[in-house]
Structure formats: structure tokens, C-alpha cells
Amino acid sequence: MNRSHRVLVVEDQEAVRRGLEELLSEDGHRVATASDVESAVARALEFAPHLVLLDLNLPDKNGLELIRELRERGMDPTIIVLTAHASIDSAVDAVQRGVFDYLEKPVLPERLRAAVARGLERAELRGEVDRLRREMMRGGRFEEMIGSSPRMLELYRLVDQVAPTNAAVLILGESGTGKEVLARAVHRISPRASRPFVAVNCAAFPESLLESELFGHEKGAFTGATAARVGCFEQADTGTLFLDEIGEMPLEMQTKLLRVLEEKKVRRVGGSREVPIDVRILAASNRDLDALRAEGRFREDLFFRLNVFQLETPPLRERMTDLAALAEHFLRGFLEENPSRRTTGFSAEALAFLKAHSWPGNVRELRNVVQRAAVLCSEGEIRPEHLPRFGEAGRPATAPADDRDAVSIPVGSSLSRAERELILRTLRACEGNKPQAAKILGISLKTLYTRLHEYEAGSGGSSERDGPDRGGIR
Ligand SMILES: Nc1ncnc2c1ncn2[C@@H]1O[C@H](COP(=O)(O)OP(=O)(O)OP(=O)(O)O)[C@@H](O)[C@H]1O
Numbered sequence: 001m002n003r004s005h006r007v008l009v010v011e012d013q014e015a016v017r018r019g020l021e022e023l024l025s026e027d028g029h030r031v032a033t034a035s036d037v038e039s040a041v042a043r044a045l046e047f048a049p050h051l052v053l054l055d056l057n058l059p060d061k062n063g064l065e066l067i068r069e070l071r072e073r074g075m076d077p078t079i080i081v082l083t084a085h086a087s088i089d090s091a092v093d094a095v096q097r098g099v100f101d102y103l104e105k106p107v108l109p110e111r112l113r114a115a116v117a118r119g120l121e122r123a124e125l126r127g128e129v130d131r132l133r134r135e136m137m138r139g140g141r142f143e144e145m146i147g148s149s150p151r152m153l154e155l156y157r158l159v160d161q162v163a164p165t166n167a168a169v170l171i172l173g174e175s176g177t178g179k180e181v182l183a184r185a186v187h188r189i190s191p192r193a194s195r196p197f198v199a200v201n202c203a204a205f206p207e208s209l210l211e212s213e214l215f216g217h218e219k220g221a222f223t224g225a226t227a228a229r230v231g232c233f234e235q236a237d238t239g240t241l242f243l244d245e246i247g248e249m250p251l252e253m254q255t256k257l258l259r260v261l262e263e264k265k266v267r268r269v270g271g272s273r274e275v276p277i278d279v280r281i282l283a284a285s286n287r288d289l290d291a292l293r294a295e296g297r298f299r300e301d302l303f304f305r306l307n308v309f310q311l312e313t314p315p316l317r318e319r320m321t322d323l324a325a326l327a328e329h330f331l332r333g334f335l336e337e338n339p340s341r342r343t344t345g346f347s348a349e350a351l352a353f354l355k356a357h358s359w360p361g362n363v364r365e366l367r368n369v370v371q372r373a374a375v376l377c378s379e380g381e382i383r384p385e386h387l388p389r390f391g392e393a394g395r396p397a398t399a400p401a402d403d404r405d406a407v408s409i410p411v412g413s414s415l416s417r418a419e420r421e422l423i424l425r426t427l428r429a430c431e432g433n434k435p436q437a438a439k440i441l442g443i444s445l446k447t448l449y450t451r452l453h454e455y456e457a458g459s460g461g462s463s464e465r466d467g468p469d470r471g472g473i474r
């Protein structure tokens with residue numbers, strides 16, 4: 001914690017005020033004092049305290065009044081209340097006004113120190129979060145992350161909380177959901193942002209090479225080691241190390257990794273010197289680490305080391321409201337790289353088409369689909385014919401059956417039931433836009449209305465029909 005914390009002591013009894021001032025100064029804090037609410041406000045304005053130790057019974061007003069007066073002036077320091085007459089009522093009142101802690105006098109120095117330390121930690125975090133939020137408003141720190149769906153907003157909130165700390169973060173999520181993008185965002189808004197970010201894909205190396213990749217090696221450590229090499233840990237020193245696909249790490253390496261994390265020292269392969277390292281660890285996996293642990297393929301103790309804080313990147317199908325923004329984002333990127341193209345955007349049908357797909361490959365799949373479409377469509381809007389025919393063939397058998405944006409029809413269903421399912425799901429994907437849904441389904445608007453009428457009448461589409469549109473359903 002930095003040394004220049006400012007603490008304002010508001011206390012009318014001189015002896016107590018002096019005592020507090022002395023104690024806090026001894027601990028290295030900068031201290032200012034006031035003996036009533038009015039002078040406290042004046043003092044706070046010039047001193048800008050991080051924390052206020054506040055007596056409740058002051059000669060001019062109730063101490064809690066100070067909180068309101070400070071807020072009115074745009075100040076919001078962390079408040080710790082001290083009182084000789086603790087009562088449940090005043091404690092509740094204090095908490096409601098956002099008081100951080102409530103101590104009864106006489107307070108033991110140790111208790112006070114602990115409360116002040118926690119309060120300052122909170123003040124520091126809060127200052128950091130405020131700064132991040134301001135930057136985010138300006139579109140700064142999460143610039144690479146597209147998405148304002150509830151799932152993403154929740155994720156940003158958690159990132160805000162964890163990024164300023166040094167805690168290890170485990171990022172879990174399906175393939176292509178943006179785990180690496182997220183890891184970079186955590187680094188970028190952490191105090192280590194100006195220090196290195198080093199990513200290692202643990203699945204990309206055979207075991208023998210992974211060790212030297214992570215820890216480095218000395219010259220001659222093994223055949224082919226013609227020169228010494230600095231490992232990722234050393235490269236990431238004072239910064240962040242991102243261990244991608246951690247679930248693929250062989251058990252023996254897991255043991256070595258755990259030791260390094262615990263001792264905060266690495267020894268290069270073939271070396272004897274231990275190098276102290278200071279890295280923040282982010283790890284990611286698209287594997288079910290619980291299952292791997294249960295099978296004994298992932299060490300429990302390593303898991304707990306890495307899983308201090310967990311972030312989950314949601315699958316695209318659970319944040320379909322972000323789809324259009326993501327698609328636009330990738331198209332824009334493509335057009336920047338290929339300025340001669342005259343693609344203007346997506347037609348409503350194309351977007352509805354994209355929304356009707358379940359995206360097993362998540363954001364990465366979407367990016368590929370958009371790039372392909374942009375290649376095919378050199379001018380004007382991207383239309384359904386520029387998109388792949390997302391079909392049964394392309395969909396893995398494991399795609400969840402209850403997926404909102406996929407149609408799942410059990411073998412043995414009647415055609416009319418399948419038709420009904422398809423029509424209703426497509427309509428939903430088009431957000432109720434019937435002409436659009438009819439177009440995608442390849443049926444006339446009239447037929448669509450007729451079917452919807454039947455479904456509404458409760459027939460459930462159970463009667464087999466023959467009609468000119470039957471063959472038109474894709
Ligand atoms: N929220 C997002 N905003 C913008 N682009 C994103 C977002 N999420 C993912 N992407 C893009 O999608 C692609 C896949 O992202 P990333 O590599 O981070 O996924 P991943 O979860 O690490 O996948 P894997 O498990 O396969 O390694 C990248 O091109 C990335 O830029």
C-alpha cells in the first residue's frame with residue numbers, strides 16, 4: 001500500500017484526537033484533524049482525505065451530517081465511525097449512509113489499525129475502479145471487447161473488481177468465446193498494464209519443451225540447447241503471465257508449476273540458480289476442469305492456486321443481443337484492411353439468419369463467417385446468400401437441445417411438427433418480423449399467417465397437410 005494515505009480525524013475530545021493522530025502518524029499515514037463538522041468540511045476540502053475517522057457526537061452537529069455535506073461537495077471518502085454511545089439505531093443509520101466500519105470507544109489500537117488498513121484498501125480499490133470506469137466510459141480499456149448484453153456487463157463488473165488486485169484468475173469458457181481477449185483486458189486495466197503480458201499455450205508444446213518454454217534453460221541443458229533461453233516466467237517478470245489451455249498441462253509439469261507459484265522463484269532447466277519472479281497469473285481453459293480433477297488429471301492444489309477468482313466467458317448463443325454489434329465490428333475490421341471493398345453492412349435477412357444459428361464455435365466462428373461473407377459480397381449489403389448454409393452437417397451432435405437459437409427436432413417427429421418448430425423458432429429469431437421470417441423460410445407471407453393461425457387455434461399443427469409450400473421449407 002502506498003505511503004501517502006490521508007486520514008482525517010474528526011473528534012472533539014482533544015485527548016482522544018491527539019491519541020488517534022499519534023497512532024496513525026506512527027503507522028505512516030498523513031493525518032489532519034478537526035473538532036466539529038463545520039471545520040471538518042473545510043479541512044476535507046483542502047486535504048482530500050482517503051479515509052475519515054468520525055466521532056458521532058460533535059459539538060455542532062451529528063457526525064453523520066458530515067457524510068452528506070462531503071457528498072454534496074463531490075467527496076466520498078471511506079468513513080469509519082467512532083462512538084462512545086453505540087446503539088443499534090445509530091449503527092443501522094450509519095450503515096445506511098454508507099459508513100464502512102463502526103467502532104465503539106474506547107477502541108483498542110490493534111482493532112483501530114486493522115479497520116483503518118481495511119478502509120484504506122477499500123478506498124484504494126474504489127479509486128482505481130472509479131478511474132477505470134471513467135476510462136471505460138471514454139471507450140478506453142475494454143476497447144477490444146464488444147458486447148453490452150447482461151452477461152457481458154456482469155463480466156465487466158467482475159473484471160473491474162479483480163483486475164486491480166494481484167489475484168490469480170481462472171478464465172473458463174467454450175472455445176472461441178474470447179478467453180484470451182478477456183485475459184488481455186484484465187492485464188490492460190491492472191496496475192501492471194505497462195509491464196509485459198506474456199501468453200503461453202500449454203497445449204502447443206510437448207512436455208519436455210513446455211518446461212523450458214516456461215522456465216527457460218541454460219546453454220547445454222539438453223541436446224539442441226545451444227544458447228541459454230529466458231523462459232516465459234522471467235519474460236513476464238513484474239507483469240502478467242497468461243497460461244492458456246491449462247487443462248492440457250501434463251501432471252508432472254503441473255507439479256513443477258505449482259512449486260514455482262508457491263516459491264515465487266524459477267530455476268532454468270539445467271541451471272542451478274533460482275531467480276525470484278513477480279508475476280500475476282491468469283489461466284484459461286475450455287475443458288471441464290472439475291471433470292479433469294475428478295479423473296486425477298488435474299491437480300487439486302494447483303486448481304485452487306489458479307482459481308482464486310473465476311471468470312466465465314459466456315457462449316455466443318447466451319448473448320445473442322451482442323451478435324449484430326460483433327458482426328459489424330468484424331466487418332468494419334475487414335473493411336479497414338480492404339479499403340477497396342464497397343460492402344455496406346448486413347441486410348435484415350442476413351442478420352436474422354445469423355441469429356438463427358447456434359454458434360458452436362462462438363465469436364471465432366462468427367468472425368470467420370463475417371469475413372467469408374465480406375469476401376463474397378464486394379458491394380452493398382451482405383445477404384443470406386453470402387452466408388454459409390448453417391446446417392445439420394455443420395452442427396456438432398453435442399449442441400444443446402434446449403438452445404434458444406437452434407432447432408432440435410427428435411427423429412420420428414411428424415413433418416408438420418418439424419415445420420411448426422422451424423417456423424416458430426425462425427419467427428422468434430426475426431423478433432416477430434413476419435415478412436422477414438417468411439422470406440427466410442422460403443414460404444409466402446400468406447402461408448406463414450395461415451400456419452400461425454392454425455397453431456393459435458391449438459391444432460398444434462398435428463394434421464398432415466399437403467400444400468405448395470411444403471417443399472419450400474429449408
Ligand atoms: N467480446 C469480444 N469482442 C470482440 N472480439 C471478440 C470477443 N470475444 C472474442 N472475440 C474474437 O473472437 C476470436 C476468439 O477469441 P479468443 O481467441 O479470445 O477465444 P478463446 O476463448 O481463447 O478460444 P479458444 O478456447 O479456442 O482458445 C478472436 O478473434 C477474438 O478477437
Ligand SMILES: [Mg+2]
Pocket residue numbers: 179180244
Ligand atoms: Mg484461446
